[in-house]
Amino acid sequence: MSKSKSSKPRQGSPDTQARKREEKARRQQRRRRNRILGIVAVLVVVAAAGGWGLYAYNQGEERIRDLTAVGKGVPAVVQVHDATCPVCSELRANVESIEGGYSEEELLIRIADVHTDEGVAFAARHTTARRATLLFLDAEGELVDVRSGAIPPEDLRLLFSRHIAGEL
DSSP: OOOOOOSSOOOOOHHHHHHHHHHHHHHHHHHHHHHHHHHHHHHHHHHHHHHHHHHHHHHHHHHHTOGGGTTSSSOEEEEEEOTTOHHHHHHHHHHHHHHTTSOTTTOEEEEEETTSHHHHHHHHHHOSOOSSEEEEEOTTSOEEEEEESOOOHHHHHHHHHHHHTTOO
């Protein structure tokens, strides 16, 4: 019978063992560095996307609050808006839900924010209402109708279509 081989691993020289420990430590360090770089890369992408989203949102907000285009050849709907008013916010959400169906060549949709000088001045020229009010202005900027309250999207679509057709 032959002797069975020992199940103990062979011990290498102290230099070999030290080299293996160093290689293992370098691999672990490389993995940690790669994980950190991956996390940093993801954070950079998220921050860039967030920054771009904020920029685009601000551009849209500036456009929707620009009242200088009203009365320059296109019918307009201007919401007298107070961000602290729940009914105003509901009306704004309802308008937002349908405004994508209208191009700026057929209907301008704007906000007269009562927290800005321009918004207060615009609202004062056209109405005494300070909240949750839609002003319907013709292509020359003349007031043709005023509606108040949280108007449902289906009713807004009908009103907007009638306004574009000059039936208000």
